[in-house]
Amino acid sequence: MSPRAAWRLESLGFSKVIDYVPGKQGWYEENQAREGTAVDETWLGDVADNTVPTCGLQERVGDILERVKADGRETCVVVNEQRVVLGLLRKKALESPANRVAAEVMSSGPKTFRPNLRLEDLLESMRKSDIHTNSLVTTGEGRLLGIISRADAEATLAHEPASG
Numbered sequence: 001m002s003p004r005a006a007w008r009l010e011s012l013g014f015s016k017v018i019d020y021v022p023g024k025q026g027w028y029e030e031n032q033a034r035e036g037t038a039v040d041e042t043w044l045g046d047v048a049d050n051t052v053p054t055c056g057l058q059e060r061v062g063d064i065l066e067r068v069k070a071d072g073r074e075t076c077v078v079v080n081e082q083r084v085v086l087g088l089l090r091k092k093a094l095e096s097p098a099n100r101v102a103a104e105v106m107s108s109g110p111k112t113f114r115p116n117l118r119l120e121d122l123l124e125s126m127r128k129s130d131i132h133t134n135s136l137v138t139t140g141e142g143r144l145l146g147i148i149s150r151a152d153a154e155a156t157l158a159h160e161p162a163s164g
Contacts, residue, residue: 004142007084008108011057044122045115047156048137048146054079055102057086062098064089077136077144078106084142085112112138115145123153 006017053076055064068076068089076094078087087106096105113122113135122135127150134147 002142003140004084004086004112004138005109007080007082007142008086011080011086042119042156043115044113044117044119044135044137044148045145047119047152048115048148049152050146052077052134052144052147054083054144055089056080057103057106058101060098061089061094061096061100061102061105064102065094065098068094075134076102077110077147078102079144083144085110085136085138085144088136110136112136112142114138114140119148119153119157122148123150123157126150126153 009017051071053064053068053071053073055067055076055078057078057080064076068074074091074094076089077085078089079085087102087108088110089102089106093105093107115137125131126135132150134149136147137145139145
C-alpha cells in the first residue's frame, strides 16, 4: 500500500497500517539532487508551484474559501500535519455551505504525480487526455510538493532548448 493511502486510513481511525521502505527510486521521488544525464531533463519537481493553498480535514469550508479566493485560486489541497495529500477541494466543493468541513466535501485520493516525472511526459499525457487543470506533485510518501498547470508546463517547455 502506498504511504498516502496509509495516512488516509490512519485519518479514518485505522491504527495498524504498514508502510513500505523506499530505495533508489525513492530518492528521486523525494525530489532529491540528481546527477548524470538526469540533470539535463526538466522534472516536475523542478518546476512545481509550491504556493498551492492547503487545509486540514476539519477546517470549515467558509474559512478555506476566504484563503483560496485571497490567493486567486479555485482549489485547495487537503493535507495532514505532514503535508500528505488526503483530498482535493475543487471549485464546486468550495461552494458548499460555509459550516461544512473539508473532510465532508473533498474528493478523496486525487491523482498525483511524482517529482521525477519528466515534464514532457506529463504534458504529453495532458494533451492526449485533453486535461487543462492543475496536476498535484507529491513525494513517494505522498507529501505535497506543489502543482503544475498545463499552461505552465507548456510555457516552461517553450522556453527550453530542444534536447538531443
